[in-house]
Amino acid sequence: MKLGVLSPDRPFIWMLPLIAILIAFTIIPLFYNIWLSFHEYAPFKRALEPVGLKNWSLLLSDERMWEALGTTILYFVVVLTAEVVLGMGIALLLDTEEFGFGFLRTVLTLTLVVPPAIVGMMYLLIEDPEFGVLTYVLDAAGLLDKATPILSTASTALWGVMLADIWQWTPFMVLIFLAGLRSLPPEPYEAAMLDGASAVMTFRRITLPLLNKVIAVAILIRGIDVFRMFDYVFVMTSGGPGTSTYTLSLYAWQQTFSFIKWGYGATLSLFTLAIILIVANLFIYIAKVRW
Amino acid sequence: MATVEYRRIGKSYGAVEVLKELDLTVEDGTFVVLLGASGCGKTTLLRMTAGLETISAGELSIDGKVVNTVHPRDRDVAMVFQNYALYPTMTVRENIGFSLEVAKKSKAEVAEMVENAARVLNLTEYLDRKPAALSGGQRQRVAMGRAMVRNAKVFLFDEPLSNLDAKLRAHMRVEIRQLHNRLGATTIYVTHDQIEAMTMADRIVLMKDGSIVQEGSPDDLYDRPNSLFVAEFIGTPQINSLEGRIVDDGGSPAFETGGIHVALPAGYGAHTGRRVICGIRPSDVTLDPDGPLRGTMSIAEKTGADVQFYVDIDGREFVAVAPRASYVSAGTTLAFAVAPEKLHMFDAETGRRIEL
Numbered sequence: 001m002k003l004g005v006l007s008p009d010r011p012f013i014w015m016l017p018l019i020a021i022l023i024a025f026t027i028i029p030l031f032y033n034i035w036l037s038f039h040e041y042a043p044f045k046r047a048l049e050p051v052g053l054k055n056w057s058l059l060l061s062d063e064r065m066w067e068a069l070g071t072t073i074l075y076f077v078v079v080l081t082a083e084v085v086l087g088m089g090i091a092l093l094l095d096t097e098e099f100g101f102g103f104l105r106t107v108l109t110l111t112l113v114v115p116p117a118i119v120g121m122m123y124l125l126i127e128d129p130e131f132g133v134l135t136y137v138l139d140a141a142g143l144l145d146k147a148t149p150i151l152s153t154a155s156t157a158l159w160g161v162m163l164a165d166i167w168q169w170t171p172f173m174v175l176i177f178l179a180g181l182r183s184l185p186p187e188p189y190e191a192a193m194l195d196g197a198s199a200v201m202t203f204r205r206i207t208l209p210l211l212n213k214v215i216a217v218a219i220l221i222r223g224i225d226v227f228r229m230f231d232y233v234f235v236m237t238s239g240g241p242g243t244s245t246y247t248l249s250l251y252a253w254q255q256t257f258s259f260i261k262w263g264y265g266a267t268l269s270l271f272t273l274a275i276i277l278i279v280a281n282l283f284i285y286i287a288k289v290r291w
Numbered sequence: 292m293a294t295v296e297y298r299r300i301g302k303s304y305g306a307v308e309v310l311k312e313l314d315l316t317v318e319d320g321t322f323v324v325l326l327g328a329s330g331c332g333k334t335t336l337l338r339m340t341a342g343l344e345t346i347s348a349g350e351l352s353i354d355g356k357v358v359n360t361v362h363p364r365d366r367d368v369a370m371v372f373q374n375y376a377l378y379p380t381m382t383v384r385e386n387i388g389f390s391l392e393v394a395k396k397s398k399a400e401v402a403e404m405v406e407n408a409a410r411v412l413n414l415t416e417y418l419d420r421k422p423a424a425l426s427g428g429q430r431q432r433v434a435m436g437r438a439m440v441r442n443a444k445v446f447l448f449d450e451p452l453s454n455l456d457a458k459l460r461a462h463m464r465v466e467i468r469q470l471h472n473r474l475g476a477t478t479i480y481v482t483h484d485q486i487e488a489m490t491m492a493d494r495i496v497l498m499k500d501g502s503i504v505q506e507g508s509p510d511d512l513y514d515r516p517n518s519l520f521v522a523e524f525i526g527t528p529q530i531n532s533l534e535g536r537i538v539d540d541g542g543s544p545a546f547e548t549g550g551i552h553v554a555l556p557a558g559y560g561a562h563t564g565r566r567v568i569c570g571i572r573p574s575d576v577t578l579d580p581d582g583p584l585r586g587t588m589s590i591a592e593k594t595g596a597d598v599q600f601y602v603d604i605d606g607r608e609f610v611a612v613a614p615r616a617s618y619v620s621a622g623t624t625l626a627f628a629v630a631p632e633k634l635h636m637f638d639a640e641t642g643r644r645i646e647l
């Protein structure tokens with residue numbers, strides 16, 4: 001068969017669509033963003049003006065940026081830890097051949113098909129100070145009275161948002177860990193039983209080392225997502241009360257679209273990207289993740 | 292210590308019955324070897340003993356206590372797995388020492404026991420490697436090491452030397468026997484190797500299709516096999532079996548097949564006329580020009596001290612072992628004699644031994 005220019009001997013042709021997509025949606029926006037970070041929109045001139053390094057020096061002295069970074073890091077650490085620990089715990093409970101557990105494993109995928117913004121809305125209702133279930137339960141348990149609405153109290157708002165994230169994404173961790181657990185060989189576990197090892201010892205010395213790559217990849221995928229989190233705060237608190245739940249993404253959004261500071265918004269998003277790239281690659285190096 | 296008792300033990304996977312009403316008592320401190328063709332249920336029996344496989348029927352007791360539902364952790368059993376079952380993320384050192392670590396032994400004690408085991412197993416230079424970086428035989432020795440450092444009530448070995456070379460195997464045979472003598476623990480040992488079975492066992496249990504065919508001392512099974520199956524299974528080269536009948540040879544019984552008459556002990560007179568299979572071990576015959584077993588030798592194999600002759604007797608292949616000095620080249624006609632008491636007679640239909 002004559003394929004001419006489409007012959008498999010000329011791979012370049014076949015890679016062209018992918019390269020085109022990459023260029024259009026990744027490379028160009030990235031470079032445009034970099035270019036943008038050295039400019040700023042001047043409303044009275046209705047044009048972009050070069051401002052040199054001004055945006056970058058502003059970034060470093062911007063107290064709101066540092067606060068947003070702090071919020072993001074707190075959110076990142078708490079949410080990721082909770083999702084990994086809960087995810088592993090639930091995965092261990094569901095890792096069995098017993099009747100009915102297959103159904104439970106299927107049910108777990110349900111939270112993943114709901115758009116995050118909708119989950120945000122759900123938790124807005126659940127945490128509503130007047131008729132929210134969570135508010136009611138916490139109130140009844142005497143932990144939090146109705147006078148302190150969860151999402152509009154500076155000290156609790158971020159935790160209220162975290163709850164939505166943890167609820168939606170823990171099942172994702174469960175599914176990844178389950179896939180890992182179910183692919184483990186049974187023999188070492190049999191040997192460990194005969195060696196007299198307890199369940200905790202077996203988990204620590206056998207399961208964890210065998211799963212460490214899976215756990216690392218899950219942390220990496222989820223960590224990148226969590227660090228860029230936008231939907232939940234946008235829907236649930238819009239950064240409030242005050243500025244207490246502004247994450248880096250939300251702050252960049254506000255600068256770009258509310259304050260029409262395109263250049264500074266771009267700078268903020270590039271800064272976020274830089275942090276993610278550095279931390280993620282450091283993590284890949286330390287955890288020895290191989291692709 | 293511990294006696295292991297199997298009472299009408301059965302195991303099925305769905306409709307497949309793997310073990311059938313098996314009865315066996317392994318006395319405290321004995322070394323029992325399980326023999327049997329591939330797939331007859333040896334591994335299944337060991338795994339049930341260890342608690343890794345549920346017991347479908349019957350009762351298993353260790354040390355007088357029924358353990359059918361006792362967790363493997365609490366049975367105090369050490370096992371060398373047929374597939375090794377090493378801990379893939381641990382080094383050889385950690386693999387061997389894991390049970391000691393679990394038992395909360397001191398670091399120094401663990402180190403000493405592990406190094407001792409490694410020395411015996413020639414593993415010292417591999418102590419810091421992971422199992423993936425070992426050869427099959429080295430992995431098997433790590434699996435051995437893991438059992439050797441244990442001080443369990445019952446030791447289960449599933450073909451623990453199958454991957455070792457002859458020299459190492461001989462060395463390990465001695466080590467395992469010494470370990471057994473030192474600990475006096477009840478041991479059940481699966482092997483396909485005749486020499487291992489004959490040299491190491493106090494008792495041999497021969498299985499077939501999930502049941503026990505014969506149980507006894509190695510000499511019992513070799514000298515008094517209860518069926519043709521046992522006779523053919525034990526002993527290398529395999530026993531010769533000639534089909535024929537018992538006839539009356541001028542007042543004394545003889546085995547007759549195709550013109551060959553071999554004299555039998557007088558006791559067989561009661562079975563005159565019966566169709567039988569006569570088993571003759573290759574090493575029980577002697578070269579004798581007047582012997583009744585006569586034929587043309589087609590192959591002579593030197594095996595070291597001995598020579599094995601393949602002789603065509605009455606159209607069937609007959610194997611005889613003779614001292615190397617008696618070597619002759621192929622094509623010669625040879626004749627062998629056999630002492631009447633060395634003959635094994637089995638019923639031609641059932642294959643069961645005809646007792647005198």
Ligand SMILES: Nc1ncnc2c1ncn2[C@@H]1O[C@H](COP(=O)(O)OP(=O)(O)OP(=O)(O)O)[C@@H](O)[C@H]1O
Pocket residue numbers: 304307309327328329330331332333334335336373
């Ligand atoms: N999970 C299972 N489901 C169905 N049949 C099984 C299962 N495990 C083992 N068997 C069957 O049970 C029989 C006995 O297996 P087992 O492993 O005990 O044999 P074995 O005597 O150890 O053989 P070998 O000498 O080859 O190791 C085999 O016929 C095997 O096919």
Ligand SMILES: [Mg+2]
Pocket residue numbers: 333334335373449
């Ligand atoms: Mg087996």
